[in-house]
Amino acid sequence: MPRILRTLTLGLFLASCAGESGKVEPGVLVVNEAEQTAAFIQNFNPFFEFGDVRWPARHSMYEPMMIYNVMTGDYVPWLATNYTWSEDNRTLRFAIRDGVKWSDGRAFSADDVLWTFEMMESNKALDLRGLGEFLAEVTEPEPGVVEFSLHRPYVPALEYIAQQPIVPRHVWKDVADPVSFANETPVATGPFTEVLKFQTQSYKIGRNPHYWKGKPGVEALRFLAFPGNEQANMALVTGDVDWAADFVPAIDRIFVGRNPEDHHYWFPLVDGTVFLFANTAVPPYDDPGVRKALSMAIDRELVVKVGMHDYTRPADATGLSDAYARFRSAKAVEAGTWVDHDVAAANAMLDEAGFPRNEEGIRFDFEIVVPSGFSDWMRAAQVMCHGFREIGVDAKVKTYDFNTWYEKVQNGEFQVSLGWSEVHESPYGLYRGLMSTKTVAAIGETGVENWHRYGNPRADRLLATLSRTRDDELTREIVYQLQDLFVEEAPAIPLFPGPSWGEFNTRQFTGFPTAENPYAPLTPNWAPQTLLVLTELAPKSSAEGVSAKR
Amino acid sequence: MKFLLRRIGFYLIAAWASVTLAFIIPRLMPGDPAQAMFARFKRKLEPEAMDALREAFGFTDAPLWQQYFTYLQHVASGDLGISISYYPASVGSVISTALVWTLFLAGVSVVISFAIGTWLGILTAWNRNGWLDKIAPPILVFLGAFPYFWLAMLFLFLFGFVLGWFPVRHAFSPDLEPGLNLAFMWSVTTHAFLPAGTIVLATLGGWLLSMRNTMIGVLDEDYTLLARAKGLSERRIMFNYAARNALLPNVTGFGMALGFVVSGSLLTEIVFSYPGQGYLLIQAVRSLDYPLIQGLFLTITLAVLGANLLVDIVYVWLDPRARRG
Numbered sequence: 001m002p003r004i005l006r007t008l009t010l011g012l013f014l015a016s017c018a019g020e021s022g023k024v025e026p027g028v029l030v031v032n033e034a035e036q037t038a039a040f041i042q043n044f045n046p047f048f049e050f051g052d053v054r055w056p057a058r059h060s061m062y063e064p065m066m067i068y069n070v071m072t073g074d075y076v077p078w079l080a081t082n083y084t085w086s087e088d089n090r091t092l093r094f095a096i097r098d099g100v101k102w103s104d105g106r107a108f109s110a111d112d113v114l115w116t117f118e119m120m121e122s123n124k125a126l127d128l129r130g131l132g133e134f135l136a137e138v139t140e141p142e143p144g145v146v147e148f149s150l151h152r153p154y155v156p157a158l159e160y161i162a163q164q165p166i167v168p169r170h171v172w173k174d175v176a177d178p179v180s181f182a183n184e185t186p187v188a189t190g191p192f193t194e195v196l197k198f199q200t201q202s203y204k205i206g207r208n209p210h211y212w213k214g215k216p217g218v219e220a221l222r223f224l225a226f227p228g229n230e231q232a233n234m235a236l237v238t239g240d241v242d243w244a245a246d247f248v249p250a251i252d253r254i255f256v257g258r259n260p261e262d263h264h265y266w267f268p269l270v271d272g273t274v275f276l277f278a279n280t281a282v283p284p285y286d287d288p289g290v291r292k293a294l295s296m297a298i299d300r301e302l303v304v305k306v307g308m309h310d311y312t313r314p315a316d317a318t319g320l321s322d323a324y325a326r327f328r329s330a331k332a333v334e335a336g337t338w339v340d341h342d343v344a345a346a347n348a349m350l351d352e353a354g355f356p357r358n359e360e361g362i363r364f365d366f367e368i369v370v371p372s373g374f375s376d377w378m379r380a381a382q383v384m385c386h387g388f389r390e391i392g393v394d395a396k397v398k399t400y401d402f403n404t405w406y407e408k409v410q411n412g413e414f415q416v417s418l419g420w421s422e423v424h425e426s427p428y429g430l431y432r433g434l435m436s437t438k439t440v441a442a443i444g445e446t447g448v449e450n451w452h453r454y455g456n457p458r459a460d461r462l463l464a465t466l467s468r469t470r471d472d473e474l475t476r477e478i479v480y481q482l483q484d485l486f487v488e489e490a491p492a493i494p495l496f497p498g499p500s501w502g503e504f505n506t507r508q509f510t511g512f513p514t515a516e517n518p519y520a521p522l523t524p525n526w527a528p529q530t531l532l533v534l535t536e537l538a539p540k541s542s543a544e545g546v547s548a549k550r
Numbered sequence: 551m552k553f554l555l556r557r558i559g560f561y562l563i564a565a566w567a568s569v570t571l572a573f574i575i576p577r578l579m580p581g582d583p584a585q586a587m588f589a590r591f592k593r594k595l596e597p598e599a600m601d602a603l604r605e606a607f608g609f610t611d612a613p614l615w616q617q618y619f620t621y622l623q624h625v626a627s628g629d630l631g632i633s634i635s636y637y638p639a640s641v642g643s644v645i646s647t648a649l650v651w652t653l654f655l656a657g658v659s660v661v662i663s664f665a666i667g668t669w670l671g672i673l674t675a676w677n678r679n680g681w682l683d684k685i686a687p688p689i690l691v692f693l694g695a696f697p698y699f700w701l702a703m704l705f706l707f708l709f710g711f712v713l714g715w716f717p718v719r720h721a722f723s724p725d726l727e728p729g730l731n732l733a734f735m736w737s738v739t740t741h742a743f744l745p746a747g748t749i750v751l752a753t754l755g756g757w758l759l760s761m762r763n764t765m766i767g768v769l770d771e772d773y774t775l776l777a778r779a780k781g782l783s784e785r786r787i788m789f790n791y792a793a794r795n796a797l798l799p800n801v802t803g804f805g806m807a808l809g810f811v812v813s814g815s816l817l818t819e820i821v822f823s824y825p826g827q828g829y830l831l832i833q834a835v836r837s838l839d840y841p842l843i844q845g846l847f848l849t850i851t852l853a854v855l856g857a858n859l860l861v862d863i864v865y866v867w868l869d870p871r872a873r874r875g
Binding site: 025037038039041043048179180181182197199200201202204222224225226227228231234235238401402403 | 637639647718821824
């Protein structure tokens, strides 16, 4: 026995040399992939957004013509130097940048742009954003210019066309089936393109030797596999990850407190607003008064505190997050008093609407459905239930496995549910999903947006005009009217603007976006905006940093 | 021989049944795979893309029996199809990335746990009420009764996070190239120490108790008494008479455990970010990856059947009665 003990102690001692937390690999930025997985499969096909395409494909390898920056509200010229709309908003022209090279040294040209869109047209499965719905033809009317003709005037098309990742014709013309092409050794224009090492649980991507913006300040990107949030958070806290978009509870203590000098975070409220969706196809939720009364029973301050660790703030009645801050109408916000917590008024409204309390004090009851595992939403829903009971509504939280939940909400087979909303360049996409009759599916049929099944012909008319205009004045005017309509009708109940998670570690690199320098969103999850950050990062000046020891 | 042939026949039928079940069960699950795929990238896809997705994966409305025969054909030719969640990788290649590590981690820990547990069982039964018998069973049963998740987290936190003695994630360090060199094998060993250690600790008690209890019964048998009366050495009685006869239930259990090794150890894999089948299976179920689920079920059932066949063979060797039966 003692001998066994001795061997064991020796083993422990030897193994103690093996701990590798916080070990710094010089020049390498460790990025946390959004996808949680125990095993990586090598796939860099930028046309996939589903399945197991690896992060770099869309975030650091294949670049678009323009990048929409949600923080500034501008398009940043990238593989194209500018864009112009025709007078009638039916053709869109891009001037292609000179001097860009693919990572194999060949020159990039307008021909590659044409090829990319042609390939998407002949392979519908590659057209993930449904461009074929409005895009008629792509041509090169003069050298270095690509022209997109649309079926109808459609200004929101810019967002999709400009941000499509472009692939090289000289490589993809030999690909038999681009839909099942794993693209294991990518040729791309982005800053990080070279697959240096690929293993089941970790891989490393090196710099593009021919990058058109010059040598990136980071030498290589490293990715580690994490099966769950806890493991990812632990790696962030121990300094094994440099850049992540994790939800970390009590982040000031847990993450920043461990190394206040290098550990930083920034959660701008530019993700979509989180809503409480009441199914308007089911009585009594077809009554705007009922929806507003429910909204007034919610103590949003408490929801934000308990559910979201105070990382966000109560929403106003327009449903716009800070991604659309410049569109927000002060008048609509003022008129939207139904987001204020007011139990007495809510009770009065329900009395008036004809929902008397029975002898137990209950007017009606419902279930709030929440996907299991969404612990922040679950806590938020429980707080709301307390509020609903105060107005005589017997509400219960019911959790379902994510797939089952998703099927229920999409098919409209629910009473009340929590849900997210889209982030687009303009509120067009958001309000289309919230109020357009075109997005309303019958109950039992799949509706990818508009789960609450609310359609309003007035909204349709406004949205149609909005999709045809580029005039700033008119755009603002219509977006204001859409907000007025939303506040009047309360199609969905806004809870809080979604924080866009982002954490970084400055032990090796500086130049991450922060609240003081908000040049781009911090999250590594939003392609292609990550390119704005990756090309901005620089090694810490050699006097203070680890890079000096290289 | 006849006994073995009969067993092999039985296993063939069992294999067919499991192949068929692997086909039916995923189809009884709620949800639609294309929708599930949307779910994974919740706000990134447009409604129009739904049709594109369906087309990519060829979700046809062919009648069930037709799907079944195509499936049998593919299974027979070793083609398990293409994974949905790891599209366009084949199910075979996805499983093979995880299978090696599962076989290594779970296999090694089951063998260690079985060997140590059985050995301790023999010792404690032989020296009943000795110091080892008083200490080992209660402590090990206590550890085994812990929720495994909790035990693993505790070890990870203490020895990985706080003390930093062992790596906290993965099967080997990311800067190494897999190969038969000392640095790599050392890295694999240290990385496996915590996951394997917690599995062994949690399962040791079961082996010990079952061995000890059977052994105590055997020690009271007449033939043990006779062996003693013949004046055989203590060692010989302990191993050749008592332990050999008492081993049978444990061997059955060992066979079962070996078979289930292939299904991986989900909790271990999640806590220690270890690659393996268990997490793969959960992921496949979550994303309604039918082909991958089928492939995994198939490898698991075949492994269980294979292990049981192995146990049958060992039985024939250990127990003369089986040879005649």
